[in-house]
Amino acid sequence: MTRTVEHIALSLCLSVIAATANxxxxxxxxxxxxxxxxxxxxxxxxRIETGTTTFDLPxxxxxxxxKYKHRDASLVLLGDDMARQGDFTMAQQYYExxxxxxxxxxxxxxxxxxxxxxxxxxxxxxxxxxxxxxKEYRKAGDMCLAMIEGRGEDPFTVEMRKKASDAYCMLAxxxxxxxxxxxxxxxxxxxxxxxxxxxxxHALAGMINARTSKYKQAREELMLAQELGPTDPxxxxxxxxxxxxxDAGSELQLANARQAxxxxxxxxxxxxxxxxxNTAGINYALLTGRTQRMESVHFDMxxxxxxxxxxxxxxxxxxxxxxxxxxFLQAYNAGPGxxxxxxxxxxxxxxxxxxxxxxxxxxxxxxxKMPASPYxxxxxxxxxxxxxxxxxxxxxxxxxxxxxxxxxxxANARGxxxxxxxxxDDTMRRLGQNLDFRANVADPELNLMVGCxxxxxxxxxxxxxYFKEDFG
Numbered sequence: 001m002t003r004t005v006e007h008i009a010l011s012l013c014l015s016v017i018a019a020t021a022n023x024x025x026x027x028x029x030x031x032x033x034x035x036x037x038x039x040x041x042x043x044x045x046x047r048i049e050t051g052t053t054t055f056d057l058p059x060x061x062x063x064x065x066x067k068y069k070h071r072d073a074s075l076v077l078l079g080d081d082m083a084r085q086g087d088f089t090m091a092q093q094y095y096e097x098x099x100x101x102x103x104x105x106x107x108x109x110x111x112x113x114x115x116x117x118x119x120x121x122x123x124x125x126x127x128x129x130x131x132x133x134x135k136e137y138r139k140a141g142d143m144c145l146a147m148i149e150g151r152g153e154d155p156f157t158v159e160m161r162k163k164a165s166d167a168y169c170m171l172a173x174x175x176x177x178x179x180x181x182x183x184x185x186x187x188x189x190x191x192x193x194x195x196x197x198x199x200x201x202h203a204l205a206g207m208i209n210a211r212t213s214k215y216k217q218a219r220e221e222l223m224l225a226q227e228l229g230p231t232d233p234x235x236x237x238x239x240x241x242x243x244x245x246x247d248a249g250s251e252l253q254l255a256n257a258r259q260a261x262x263x264x265x266x267x268x269x270x271x272x273x274x275x276x277x278n279t280a281g282i283n284y285a286l287l288t289g290r291t292q293r294m295e296s297v298h299f300d301m302x303x304x305x306x307x308x309x310x311x312x313x314x315x316x317x318x319x320x321x322x323x324x325x326x327x328f329l330q331a332y333n334a335g336p337g338x339x340x341x342x343x344x345x346x347x348x349x350x351x352x353x354x355x356x357x358x359x360x361x362x363x364x365x366x367x368x369k370m371p372a373s374p375y376x377x378x379x380x381x382x383x384x385x386x387x388x389x390x391x392x393x394x395x396x397x398x399x400x401x402x403x404x405x406x407x408x409x410x411a412n413a414r415g416x417x418x419x420x421x422x423x424x425d426d427t428m429r430r431l432g433q434n435l436d437f438r439a440n441v442a443d444p445e446l447n448l449m450v451g452c453x454x455x456x457x458x459x460x461x462x463x464x465x466y467f468k469e470d471f472g
Contacts, residue, residue, distance in 0.1 A: 024036065024037060024038055024065065024066065025065070025066040025074075026038075026046070026048060026057065026062060026064075026065050026066075027062070027063045027064045027065070027066070027078070028061050028062060028063060029061060029062070029063045030061070034048060034050070034057075035050070036048045036049055036050035037049045037050075038065070039054070043059075044058060044059055044060075045057060045058050045059055046059065046062070046065075064078075066078075073098075075094045075095070075097050075098035075101075076094070076095065076098050076102075076107070076108060076111060078094045079091045079092075079093075079094035079095040079098065079111060079115075080111070082094060083111075083114075083115055083118060086122075088115060088118065088122075091115055092112070092115060095108055095111050095112050095115065096112075099112070124143065124147055127143060128140045128143045128144060128163065128167075131143065131167075132167060132170070135170075135174070137167045137168065137170040137171035137174065138167070138168075138171055140163075140164075140167040141164040141165075141167035141168045141171070141190070142164075144160045144161070144163045144164035144167065145160070145164050147160055148160045148161070161194045161195055162194070162195050162198070164190075164194050165190075165191040165192075165194040165195035165198045165201065166191075166198065166200060168187045168188070168190045168191040168194070169187070169188070169191045169198065169200040169201050169204060169234070171187045172184040172185075172187035172188045172191065172201075172204055173200075173204055173234070175187065176204060176207065176208065176211075181208060181211070181212070181337065182337075184204070184208060185208065185336075185337040185340050185341055186340065186466075188201055188204060188205055188208070188337075188341045189340050189341045189342075189343065189466075192205075192341055192342065193343065197228055198228075199225045199226075199228035199229025199232045199234070199235050200225075200229070200232060200234040200235065202221045202222075202224045202225040202228060203221070203222060203225035203229075203232075203234050203235045203237075203238035204234070204238070205221045205338070205341055206218045206219070206220075206221030206222035206225060206238060206241060206242070207222075207238055207241050208337055209221060209334075209335065209337075209338065210222075210241045210244070210245060212335050212337065212420075212422060213411045213412060213413070213420045213421070213422065214334060214335050214338070214411065215245050215246055215410060215411045216348070216350045216411075217334050217335070217338060217348045217350065217351070218241065218242075218245055219242065219245050220348050220349065220350075222238055222239070222241060222242040222245075223242070225238060226239075226242075246410040246411070316387060316388060316389045317387045317388055317389075317456075317459055320470055320471075321470065323344065323470060324467070324470040324471060326344070326355055327339055327344040327463065327467055327470060327471075328455075328458060328459060328463065329354065329355045329358050329396075330344065330346045330351055330354075330355060331458055331462070331463060332396070332455065332458065333346075333350065333351045333354040333355070334346045334348055334350075334351040336458060336462050336463065336466075338351070339463070339466075340466045344467060344470070354399065357399045358395050358396060358399050361394075361395035361396075361398045361399055362391055362392065362395040365391050365394055365395060366391065370394075370398065373394070373397075373398075373403040374403065375397070375403055375405075375416060375444055375448070376390075376394065378444055378445055378448050379393050379394050379397060379448060381448075382445075382448040382449050382451075382452040383452060385449075385452065386452040386453060386455065386456040387456060388452065388455065388456070393417075393448075393452060393455075396417060396455075397416050397417055397448075400413075400416070400417055400418040401415065401416050401417070401418055403416065404416070405442050405443075405444045405447065406442055414437075414441040414442060414447075415441045415442050415443075415444070415447035415451075416444055416447050416448060416451070417447055417448060417451030417452075419437075419441055419447060419450060419451055419454070421437045423450075423454050424437045424441060424450055425437065426454075427450045427453050427454045427457070428450070430453070430457065431450075431453065459471055
């Protein structure tokens with residue numbers, strides 16, 4: 001007897017129609033599964049016999065037909081499809097049906113084990129999202145890292161690292177809004193280490209640099225954030241910081257004949273590369289190119305370290321390595337926050353060039369190429385008072401101001417060693433004094449005294465907290 005599919009649906013009302021053990025399986029688009037034998041087919045329909053009845057099924061209603069001899073493999077594939085779509089219940093039903101008829105039980109068992117792991121992940125990821133919603137950002141980030149601890153590199157690991165990076169960025173932003181800059185920097189360090197292309201991390205790094213008057217570095221971070229995530233709400237929110245930055249084109253040009261030469265030499269060291277393809281590739285090239293610049297400076301510093309700062313006297317601060325000296329210079333130029341965020345490899349163009357120029361200045365002093373300056377006696381006095389080799393302080397002063405006590409940058413850094421107001425005020429508090437910044441910063445003696453005290457604070461108190469192996 002031949003009947004229509006409507007009659008079948010009304011009379012059976014079942015999701016599975018049982019047939020003989022070696023039946024074919026027809027999967028309908030509605031989710032119904034029919035088991036039976038396909039006895040014939042036309043261009044528009046299939047005739048199916050279930051053992052108790054025969055009916056014609058329109059082709060348009062069919063999602064997939066699984067022939068008996070391929071049933072186990074097809075059921076596994078259907079289970080895989082359901083798992084990818086997140087329908088874990090249906091996936092398990094397909095795998096269990098495959099398990100019942102297959103000879104390759106170990107393969108199906110692996111699928112079932114992975115399905116259970118995916119269920120667990122979904123539960124934990126929901127927990128992470130709930131923690132973020134409750135503004136428990138540290139908990140959310142730590143949960144992400146716990147889920148991938150000891151796990152190899154795969155898409156899930158990458159996804160969780162990005163999610164953790166976002167969580168630590170949110171915590172850093174909370175600290176930033178509460179003017180807890182040091183704690184914000186520490187969380188940003190985690191975020192950037194987990195996902196170096198996180199636009200939110202670079203946007204917040206730019207905002208922190210702007211707050212601490214590191215305007216060139218702020219501009220570089222904010223422009224990179226725009227490049228990486230132009231539609232990200234956190235990036236869009238940070239744009240007003242970029243608009244308020246002083247014009248980079250008016251930045252003071254120091255009277256240092258080596259500056260242009262140094263910049264060219266670094267470019268030649270790292271070479272040039274052409275990148276084609278999507279935006280993400282260009283962004284990655286931009287970031288890695290900046291990192292290569294920093295690594296090229298480390299190499300140069302290593303080459304100069306053994307001749308630049310003599311170790312004959314215990315009166316001088318002893319840098320443990322060329323890396324420690326490089327981190328120290330990065331922290332002074334870009335701020336200890338940037339040195340911390342980038343784990344001692346600050347990729348800002350200005351900072352790369354700065355470290356290179358100081359290294360060259362040290363070498364020039366030692367080789368006798370740099371002439372005496374009117375401030376050599378003062379430089380030696382305060383270098384020795386705070387335990388630095390005079391060669392290092394003279395090289396810093398040369399690069400910072402070219403020995404001009406009236407030097408002023410667009411960031412309002414002033415004097416021989418180029419102090420900004422926040423560093424001056426912090427140092428005054430540590431010294432127990434209250435000398436006004438604008439009225440006193442151009443005085444060569446006060447400028448060098450405050451600057452050397454600040455530099456000593458960097459190596460004794462600030463940097464050891466984040467770089468224990470280098471300064472601890």
